[in-house]
Amino acid sequence: MPTASLPANFPAPSPLASRWAIDPTLVPLNHGAFGACPTAVLDAQRAHMDRMERDTVTFFVEDASKLLDRSRAALAPLLGCAANDVVFVPNASHGVHAALHNLDLAPGDELLTNAHEYPACLNNARQRCAQTGATLVVAELPWPVPSADALADALLANVTDRTKACLLSSVTSPSAVMMPVERVCRELRARGIEIILDAAHGVGFQHHDLKAWDVAWSTGNAHKWLCxxxxxxxxxxxPDLQPTFRPPVLSNSAQVREPVAAAAGRPPMHVEFDYVGTNDISAYLAIADAAEFLADAAGSIEAYMDHNRALALAGRDAVCRRLGVEPSAPDELTGAIAAIALPTTKPAADLKRALFDRWRIQIPVWEPRTATAGMIGIADTPVVRLSANLYNAIGQYEYLAEALAAEL
Ligand SMILES: Cc1ncc(COP(=O)(O)O)c(C=O)c1O
Structure with missing residues (x-):
C-alpha cells in the first residue's frame, strides 16, 4: 500500500523497527502468532545455509550436532535445564506430538488438559487418546480470569486417581495468560502425574524452570519470542526419560543409537533427534544468533522480556480505558501478549477485516465461544489479542484503541 493513502493518524513504530523487514504500512500487533525475524538473524541463517551447501556431507555427518550445541547452550538458561536435555523440532505442534507419542496411555487412563490449550495440541491429544483408549479430560477455565489460584483450582479440580498426565501451556494462546505453572506442577507431581508443558510462547517471554518444575517433556517455538x-x-x-525417548519418525541410528552415541561422545537422544532425515537445520542454528541479537538490542534478554511486558500492559490499558472495559486478566498473569474481551455483538471476522483493511492493523480477533466457526473461542463476545515487541511503540496501541472505538 502506498504510504500516502494511510490514515492521517497512522502511528510510527519504535526506532528499532528498522532492524526488522516488517511492512511499514502495517501496524504489527500479532507477534504472538508467528513472531518476526530481524534481518540480521536472517543473514546469520543464510550464512549457516551457505556453510551447509559448501560441504553437505561434512555438515550433516560430522558437524551438525556440535553446531546445534551453540543453540542448545543459548536456550538452556532460559528454560532452566541442562543444554544436553534439549533437541530440536520444526515447531511446538511437532514437539507436543512427539511428547504424546512417548507417553504410555492405556484404556482407563485419563489425560488432563484445559479448554485454553492450542487447537493443534488438543487435536494431537485427542488422536493419542483415541489410539490408546485413554480419555481426554478438558477442564474449563474461568474467563475473565480472576486470579492465578482460580486457574490452578479449575484445572486441578479435574484430577482423579486415573489421571496419568497433564498437557498444559505455560502461556495460553487464546486467553494470553501466564498459567500458575509452579503450583500446578507441584501438585500434579505430588500425585505422580507427568506433565507435558507446551511452552510455545516460552523462551523470550518468561523464564522457565523446567528442572525445578519436574516436567517430563516441554516444547516451544524460538520463532515467536526469541525472534x-x-x-x-x-x-x-x-533425563530419566531420555533412554527410551524416540522421535515419532525414526532415522538411521534408531536401532544402534547407544553404540553410535558412545563412539561419537554424544547423548543418545542427540544422535536420533539431530538427524531425523535430511532437513534444513539452519533455523535451529540461528536460535543462538537470535538470542544474541535480542540481548544486544535490548541490553539483555531480561530487559527484552521486561520491555515487552511493560508495553503490552500499557497497550492493554490504553485499549481498556478507551473502550471503558476492564482487563480480562490481572497484571501479574500478563506478559508480552494480552487478550481483551470486546463489548460488541459484531462478528469477529468482520472486525478483524475492518481493522486490517481500514486501519492497517494486523491483530487477531477470536470468535466468541458460542460461534461454531470459532476455533479458539473463550468468551461470550469477540476477544482481541495484542502483542508487544521491540519494534512496537505505545502510539500503535493508542491507534488501535481509536480504531476499535470507531469500529465498535
Ligand atoms: C500455546 C501454543 N501452543 C502451540 C502452538 C503451535 O505452534 P506451531 O504452530 O508453531 O506448531 C501455538 C502457536 O501459536 C501456541 O500458541
Whole structure:
C-alpha cells in the first residue's frame, strides 16, 4: 500500500523497527502468532545455509550436532535445564506430538488438559487418546480470569486417581495468560502425574524452570519470542526419560543409537533427534544468533522480556480505558501478549477485516465461544489479542484503541 493513502493518524513504530523487514504500512500487533525475524538473524541463517551447501556431507555427518550445541547452550538458561536435555523440532505442534507419542496411555487412563490449550495440541491429544483408549479430560477455565489460584483450582479440580498426565501451556494462546505453572506442577507431581508443558510462547517471554518444575517433556517455538527464523522449535526431555525417548519418525541410528552415541561422545537422544532425515537445520542454528541479537538490542534478554511486558500492559490499558472495559486478566498473569474481551455483538471476522483493511492493523480477533466457526473461542463476545515487541511503540496501541472505538 502506498504510504500516502494511510490514515492521517497512522502511528510510527519504535526506532528499532528498522532492524526488522516488517511492512511499514502495517501496524504489527500479532507477534504472538508467528513472531518476526530481524534481518540480521536472517543473514546469520543464510550464512549457516551457505556453510551447509559448501560441504553437505561434512555438515550433516560430522558437524551438525556440535553446531546445534551453540543453540542448545543459548536456550538452556532460559528454560532452566541442562543444554544436553534439549533437541530440536520444526515447531511446538511437532514437539507436543512427539511428547504424546512417548507417553504410555492405556484404556482407563485419563489425560488432563484445559479448554485454553492450542487447537493443534488438543487435536494431537485427542488422536493419542483415541489410539490408546485413554480419555481426554478438558477442564474449563474461568474467563475473565480472576486470579492465578482460580486457574490452578479449575484445572486441578479435574484430577482423579486415573489421571496419568497433564498437557498444559505455560502461556495460553487464546486467553494470553501466564498459567500458575509452579503450583500446578507441584501438585500434579505430588500425585505422580507427568506433565507435558507446551511452552510455545516460552523462551523470550518468561523464564522457565523446567528442572525445578519436574516436567517430563516441554516444547516451544524460538520463532515467536526469541525472534528466530521459522521452523526453530525445541523439545526438552527429562533425563530419566531420555533412554527410551524416540522421535515419532525414526532415522538411521534408531536401532544402534547407544553404540553410535558412545563412539561419537554424544547423548543418545542427540544422535536420533539431530538427524531425523535430511532437513534444513539452519533455523535451529540461528536460535543462538537470535538470542544474541535480542540481548544486544535490548541490553539483555531480561530487559527484552521486561520491555515487552511493560508495553503490552500499557497497550492493554490504553485499549481498556478507551473502550471503558476492564482487563480480562490481572497484571501479574500478563506478559508480552494480552487478550481483551470486546463489548460488541459484531462478528469477529468482520472486525478483524475492518481493522486490517481500514486501519492497517494486523491483530487477531477470536470468535466468541458460542460461534461454531470459532476455533479458539473463550468468551461470550469477540476477544482481541495484542502483542508487544521491540519494534512496537505505545502510539500503535493508542491507534488501535481509536480504531476499535470507531469500529465498535
Ligand atoms: C500455546 C501454543 N501452543 C502451540 C502452538 C503451535 O505452534 P506451531 O504452530 O508453531 O506448531 C501455538 C502457536 O501459536 C501456541 O500458541
Amino acid at each position: 528466530s527464523p521459522k521452523g526453530s522449535g525445541w523439545l526438552y526431555v527429562r
